[in-house]
Amino acid sequence: MGTAEQLAAAGVGFGDEVVVPSYATAEAAEAVRSIGALPLFADIDPGSFCLDPAAVARAVTPRTAAIVPVHLFGHPADLMALRLVAAERGLLLVEHVDHTEERGGSSPRQANAAYLTSRLTGVVTPVTAPGVVHRYDSYVVRVPGNGRPDRDAFARALRARGVRCRVPVQTPVHRMPSFRRELWLPETERAADECLALPVEEEMTRRELQRLVSVCNGLGGLVPLAAA
Structure with missing residues (x-):
C-alpha cells in the first residue's frame, strides 16, 4: 500500500x-x-x-x-x-517511498561516491551516519557560503565547463504556494540554499570522475557571481 x-x-x-x-x-x-x-x-x-x-x-x-x-x-x-x-x-x-528519487545502490555507484568524497575540496561532501548504508541515489554536496547566490554561481560555473549538476530540492514544500506555511525551518532553509547534486552514475568512467574532481576543485569552492 x-x-x-x-x-x-x-x-x-x-x-x-x-x-x-x-x-x-x-x-x-x-x-x-x-x-x-x-x-x-x-x-x-x-x-x-x-x-x-x-x-x-x-x-x-x-x-x-x-x-x-x-x-x-x-x-x-x-x-x-x-x-x-x-x-x-x-x-x-509510516515510511514513505519517494517514487521521484533515482534508485542507485549499486556497488559501482557507491565506489564512485567514495572516490568523489576522498578527492573533492571546496565543497562539503555527503555525511553518512554510523552503521548506515548510503545508496547514493544522488550525490549531494553543500556549497557553503552566504546563501543561494554562492551555490547557484558554482552550479553555473560547473555547467559552463561541461559538468552536469542540479539543485536537488528547488523549493522546500512549506514554501510552495499550495502548501505555504509561515514557519522557519533553519536546516531546511540552509540545505535549500547550499545543496547541489553532482553526477555519480554507475556508467561514469574514471576519466569522467577525475574531470569532475578537477573542475570542482579548480573552482576553489565559492565562486563570485561575476565569475559565473
Whole structure:
C-alpha cells in the first residue's frame, strides 16, 4: 500500500496532522492531504537531510496522528529514533517511498561516491551516519557560503565547463504556494540554499570522475557571481 492508503487504513484522516519533511519532493505532503489530513512540517538533520527526530518531537501537537519519514538521496531516515518519538507520543509511523528519487545502490555507484568524497575540496561532501548504508541515489554536496547566490554561481560555473549538476530540492514544500506555511525551518532553509547534486552514475568512467574532481576543485569552492 502507498502512504495515503496506509494512513487511511490506520484511521488517519480529516482534522489530523501528519509530520512530514519539507526538504523533499511534495509527494509525502500530497499523500497526507489526499486523505483530508494536514501536513505538519518538521526540520531535517543537517547530515542525512532526513527528518530530525528532535525537531519532530518539538513539532508534535495534540492533533498529530502520524509521522511520515522520507529516505532522501539514498540515506535512510533515523527510523529507530523516530519510532521512539512515535511510541512516546502514541503516533503511527509510516515510511514513505519517494517514487521521484533515482534508485542507485549499486556497488559501482557507491565506489564512485567514495572516490568523489576522498578527492573533492571546496565543497562539503555527503555525511553518512554510523552503521548506515548510503545508496547514493544522488550525490549531494553543500556549497557553503552566504546563501543561494554562492551555490547557484558554482552550479553555473560547473555547467559552463561541461559538468552536469542540479539543485536537488528547488523549493522546500512549506514554501510552495499550495502548501505555504509561515514557519522557519533553519536546516531546511540552509540545505535549500547550499545543496547541489553532482553526477555519480554507475556508467561514469574514471576519466569522467577525475574531470569532475578537477573542475570542482579548480573552482576553489565559492565562486563570485561575476565569475559565473
